[in-house]
Amino acid sequence: MKSLRILLIAGLLSGLGVGVLAMQRGGYGFGEEEDEPPLPVDMHEKAEWAFARFHFPSGGDFQGRFRGFRIWAADYPKADRQFVRGLRRLTRLNARAMEEVVDADSDTLFDWPWIYMEHGGVWNLNEAQAARLRAYLLKGGFLLSDDTHGDYEWDGLMRGMHMIFPDRAVEELKDKDEILHVA
Numbered sequence: 001m002k003s004l005r006i007l008l009i010a011g012l013l014s015g016l017g018v019g020v021l022a023m024q025r026g027g028y029g030f031g032e033e034e035d036e037p038p039l040p041v042d043m044h045e046k047a048e049w050a051f052a053r054f055h056f057p058s059g060g061d062f063q064g065r066f067r068g069f070r071i072w073a074a075d076y077p078k079a080d081r082q083f084v085r086g087l088r089r090l091t092r093l094n095a096r097a098m099e100e101v102v103d104a105d106s107d108t109l110f111d112w113p114w115i116y117m118e119h120g121g122v123w124n125l126n127e128a129q130a131a132r133l134r135a136y137l138l139k140g141g142f143l144l145s146d147d148t149h150g151d152y153e154w155d156g157l158m159r160g161m162h163m164i165f166p167d168r169a170v171e172e173l174k175d176k177d178e179i180l181h182v183a
Helices: 002-024 078-090 107-111 127-138 150-164
Strands: 052-055 100-103 114-118 142-146
Touching: 100 107, 107 127, 127 142, 127 150
Parallel strands: 052 100, 052 114, 114 142
Antiparallel strands: none
16 A cells, blocks of 8 residues: 555656646747747848737836736747748738847838737837837837737727827728728
């Protein structure tokens, strides 16, 4: 009976050790996918499209960081690279392998026709940043905002949009809108 207990404890400890090793190697989805080779990286790669992420100051409870978390950089860079990998696999678009971070204070904003923004509900733009983003959008730039949760964050996103376009109202697309039915 005593040897059975010892074997059981040894088995449990072995299982615990294997679990810890698996976590260290990224075995629970925290590391890069082992079956996919890394994308080739060339910072000067010529491409038709690039993933650009908007880096903005945040306000409210976040003040740029929340317990070490940069709100604008949620899931960065892994999500950006996975998006590009899928885009390359599923389309004929020549997408640049390396993502780019575009700062709200930089005129390099105008170098990127498409910009992704994570958690725009907590952005805290100043007048110069809002004017720069307005100029960018009026010149044909495209800003995709993602991950806005609840009324509080939606109101924050709308405050920022009102700073960018104080004389314009946001229009909600109806289900019948043509853009939602393009194949």
